[in-house]
Amino acid sequence: MSGKPEGNLAGTALKEEDMKDKNLLKEEWNEPGLSYTWSTGVAIGTYLEGLKKGKLLGVRCRSCNRIMVPPRLFCEECFKTIDEFVPVQDTGKINTFAICYIRTDASRQKRPQIPAVVELDGASKGMGILHLLGEVKPADVKIGMKVKAVWKPARERKGDITDIRYFKPWEPEPKPAGKATAKAAAAKPKAASAEPKPKSGPKPKGKGA
Numbered sequence: 001m002s003g004k005p006e007g008n009l010a011g012t013a014l015k016e017e018d019m020k021d022k023n024l025l026k027e028e029w030n031e032p033g034l035s036y037t038w039s040t041g042v043a044i045g046t047y048l049e050g051l052k053k054g055k056l057l058g059v060r061c062r063s064c065n066r067i068m069v070p071p072r073l074f075c076e077e078c079f080k081t082i083d084e085f086v087p088v089q090d091t092g093k094i095n096t097f098a099i100c101y102i103r104t105d106a107s108r109q110k111r112p113q114i115p116a117v118v119e120l121d122g123a124s125k126g127m128g129i130l131h132l133l134g135e136v137k138p139a140d141v142k143i144g145m146k147v148k149a150v151w152k153p154a155r156e157r158k159g160d161i162t163d164i165r166y167f168k169p170w171e172p173e174p175k176p177a178g179k180a181t182a183k184a185a186a187a188k189p190k191a192a193s194a195e196p197k198p199k200s201g202p203k204p205k206g207k208g209a
């Protein structure tokens, strides 16, 4: 766990020791002998730091108010610079999916992988991330199905999209009985109107007297 302050927009500088230990995304050329590394940058770097902490982060455009995920540094609709990171939920719904019996190297696999675009709760409509589905039979996957991230334990996370193992089918837990009843009562206009409400209450407010 790094002791870096949260919401640091300065990004993460590349370190000499990480270059030596090859902890960075690296490309090496033999002729001439050159090596290149990349910083993940502010937007994706902050996103990856969030994953290490078990959080999914998006960004909010102060102009159109859209919450976008994965984070980016400008809004492609208003061309405004973005500087606000906001947490989104690790739950969402399936926007689209595929059932893959072939790996990226074209070899066959018996148990298919199910990549899916998951629209995350708390992000704007249509905003989602590509990940894998798990704990579900291919035939049972439906567009619009609710899913939740299955995270690796904190000690195994390293700031990688694979810090989430996969998304699994999920239903929101029913609210505790007391709250649910109160909400249901509030939602019923009949119940609300049955309560006698003084229109101009003589209650002294006590403020500014």
Ligand SMILES: [Zn+2]
Binding pocket: 061, 062, 063, 064, 065, 066, 075, 076, 077, 078, 079, 080
């Ligand atoms: Zn915008």
